[in-house]
Amino acid sequence: MDPSVASALHRSQVIDLTTVGRRSGEPRRIEIFLHELDGRLFISGKPSPRTRAWVHNVGADPRVVIHLKRGLTADVPALARVIDRPDERRPLIEAAAARWGRDDVALMMEQSPLIEVTPTDD
Numbered sequence: 001m002d003p004s005v006a007s008a009l010h011r012s013q014v015i016d017l018t019t020v021g022r023r024s025g026e027p028r029r030i031e032i033f034l035h036e037l038d039g040r041l042f043i044s045g046k047p048s049p050r051t052r053a054w055v056h057n058v059g060a061d062p063r064v065v066i067h068l069k070r071g072l073t074a075d076v077p078a079l080a081r082v083i084d085r086p087d088e089r090r091p092l093i094e095a096a097a098a099r100w101g102r103d104d105v106a107l108m109m110e111q112s113p114l115i116e117v118t119p120t121d122d
Helices: 003-009 053-060 086-100 105-111
Strands: 013-020 027-037 040-044 063-068 074-082 114-119
Touching (some): 003 063, 003 074, 040 086, 063 114, 086 105, 086 114
Antiparallel strands (some): 013 027, 013 063, 027 040, 040 114, 063 074, 074 114
């Protein structure tokens, strides 16, 4: 991977994320926030009692594309996985909450989507 792309991935930022629709098989693109903590790349969102379609899509097909669009433009293939375990969720949710100035970590732990993304060489 180009070093400038690798460096850009590890700056928290707004990106587009493409998943594969679990029913349609068609690409689904959304705008969302990419976070980094201790070298781990992850995506979360605001709390909601419903599971987002993009999380269902990742559960069905982990292949995603991270579209960098601020400063550097690049399409980065990656594998994603849903993070459900509370002990693994907590540090990432706390980091997202801190970046967003939120103090409702308990609600975010319960209701916020959370996936980890790992760039691939595809």
